[in-house]
Amino acid sequence: MKTRLQVDCLVVGGGISGMESAITLGDMGFDVLLVEKEASIGGKMILLSKVFPTLDCSSCISTPKMASTYNHPKVTSFTYSEVRSIKRGPNGAFEAKVIKRPTFVDPERCTGCGQCEKVCTVARPDQFNDGLIARRAIYIPFPQAVPKKAVVEKKGVSPCTRSCPAGISVHGMVALVRNGRFDRAYSRHLEDAPFVGSLGHLCPAYCEMKCTQGKKSKIPVGIKGIERALGYWHLKNGGDKTPSKSGEKRFGIVGVGPLALSLAYFLAQKGVRPLIFTQGKRLGGSLLDAVEKGLLPKEILEDDINTILAQGVEQKDSPENTPFDALLEQNGLEGLFIEDPVRAKESERERIFSSPLKLDEPHLLPHIIGVARKISGPIEKFLEKGEYSLPEDAFKGLEGEISIQEPQGHNEELLPEEAQGLASRCLDCAVCSQCHECMKACPANAIDFSMEPEEVSVTTKTIIIATGFSLFDPSKKPLLGYDRLPNVITAMQMDRLLAPTRPYNAVLRPSDGKVPGNIAIVLCAGSRDRTAGNTWCSRICCMYSIKQAQLIMGALPIANVTIYYIDIRAFGKGYEEFFQQAKAMGTNFVKGKVARIEPTANDDLYIYYEDMERKGGLRRQKHDLVVLAVGAMASPQLRKAFMGDDAPDVDEMAFFSQSKGLSEPGVTNIEGVFVAGSATGPRDIPDCVVHANACAAQVASYLKKTEKG
């Protein structure tokens, strides 16, 4: 789907700078489009606890700003979207392509009630809590989110699901079993295909061959075992056997094999009343041979067949040589399917169908089910409209010799708990497992997995880059131990632990949930550091660390807080006083560069640092939680969207350059392209707000100038 939009200014990034400039331009009467990549606007500020040096509540300031942006009559906000390309048009304006990623939730219907999150079977690290806790594959970003709508994180289709010839949502089944919901897993399997237990014994398990866990660790998730366990689970516990739909149209099937039974099953699901003519044989066909060979337990096959019959499939015995025409007429049937292609040639009438291939080998069961599903659609169409056309790919890959390894005798029974253990190894390749639990739970019927990306062509006179900064990844400094040591956390994680919307509603350390009593804050972790590749001062770390020290002492009155620093850069209005206040509260300031962090018993930590102020030399200090005050890094990805040489310049730190930073803030070397806030370099929140408004003023003056021509 393509739509067009014309605006005066395109603002890329919905953080504090982007929102501020969008509101200011909107208030001046310009049409603004704001594009944000996450599912909510708000950026980093909404996630913070307090702002320095006033200790105002960050989210109390952010939320009204977010609501104002989103509800502004002149500002259009696209969340969960990205700017794919920007080109200069013939008349000097820009042509931008914006992709609205599919959220798989209809925003008109979603009320943000969160019922879907409760039933979702997939957990992911919560990016809005910096990975401290998990969120679900379907999620509302956070309670203050604007818009407060759920989105589904879905990355295509998992390889297991894609590889299944029977079209089973394999990932969904595995995820449901992992959550211990065996009844739901069984019925989810039935939505896609019958023969749950039989497949668990006979299937060659193409899914396991494609499993990513198998590629990584040589041992794939035991999907076939999970399926087999479901078969045994159903045999013992039974389950829902109510017929799916009861229709009027009757359709006959001659044959007792898996193709006949599967087709009857799929037709019954579509509301047709299938009638199987057994002609003196037992239901099961080639699957009965598998039972004879000891590949499939008799009771599992019987349970599978009973499940199919329970869908409203009837069976009738008739003499083997009854002409097909007579079967049609005597039973009042709309059509007839002959399982055996040789016998089907006896009669070539309009209402008689068959498969061109004889499909009867037990190990072909998943293929047979897939073919039955593909045939069932055209038959349903025939019953409705009188036309029949078989899709060309229905028998793809089945012609000629199919060399598939005969299944080895996987007969052993698996307990549900064992299956749960197998399922817990799943890596959730596509994130959303397609278990459809959210669809069933949503009271508003808002979930729609058929959504596709929407491309919006935007014509805009100006662009504001407000993409902000990213945080230094501390795993690039292995000596600081962020990857190895659970109790070494980043400053953003500490801020989340202190925020009103914090994950555990308490300050706890990750390894054991203990309340920390002796906390270290290490400054310049990834700033002013040639070995980490960034030599600049990140400007904000000293002050946010002093803020955190004060907040920690407020939250944990008995805790000791030590800040290891090179210099304390308290340069702004009220900053020095804020620093002195932290000292007066009892924060311990140690002038010393931290070299490395090592673990001790009980997951406590030793900090090795150079003492620069007191006696000197290398010293060691023990703490039970260490916070790394990670630096601010450039986030210049948007440059890729500018085609050709027209991308705005960046400085040596990869932040966007202001060509005349002193006289014209926010102006880049490209006419019509402006930059706001911390996309130009590390800035604190008040500076970002001031800069964003300055940038908006530059845009307004540019727009007025070009209007006059």
Place this chain on the structure above:
Amino acid sequence: MARILVFSTNNISDPGIDLCGSNHMDYPLGVSVISVPCSSGIDPRWILYALEHGFDGVFVAADGTDCSYLQDCTTRTGKVIREAQELAKGAGLDPRRIKMAAICSVCSEAFQNHMKKFDQALEELRGEGNED
């Protein structure tokens, strides 16, 4: 237990109330919340209707100065409350059963306190009523 109807606002006070629940902070059981875009849009007749149909009290969790639609939201919501109290008086109901306060997007503790106090006040009002 007093039955309290709370009107919240989609973007500001409702997240604050939501946070109260997700932080497992106890507030009286008789509280039910309906979310609206802006508290100034509440019709005083709705409040009267709630009081006449089984609610002991109505609490409007307004945005205060945080409202993203109107600068004078507090004044307008105040007018709604006054009108509702007049209507209540006319119907022979105690106007103290209607209350308003500003709740921000993270004011979970403030909300908890308001609910506890309002619940207690309503219980006392009910006691007074019984004595008459």
